Amino acid sequence: MSVEIKFIGEQEPFSYTDGEGTVYRYRVEDSGALSIFEKEGKGYVPVDAGPIAVYGPAAWFSVSGDKFSKADRRPGRAFSV
Structure with missing residues (x-):
């Protein structure tokens, strides 16, 4: 599934989707940043993989799609959601 972000001051939302089956997840950080x-x-998000993009809290106001969860990491690996 794609992740769709509505940025402050923009009319059209931005979508993370590539049409080739890549799956994206989002996470709202404690700071309000969007990863x-x-x-x-x-499959899974690699344990050592960081986000492919991070947007500050003043850049966006709405996000939709699938939220990052424990199910997105390979079982048996330690991580924080």
Whole structure:
């Protein structure tokens, strides 16, 4: 699934989607920043992978799509959501 972000001051939303089956997840950080993650095919987000993009809290006001969850990490690996 894609992640769609509505940025402050923009009319049209921006969408993370590539049409080739890549799956994206988002996470709202404690600071209010928005982090975007890319899954490996339909598998998992690698444990050592950082976000592919981070937007400050003053840049965006709405996000939709699939939220990053524990299910997005490979079982048996320690991480924080």
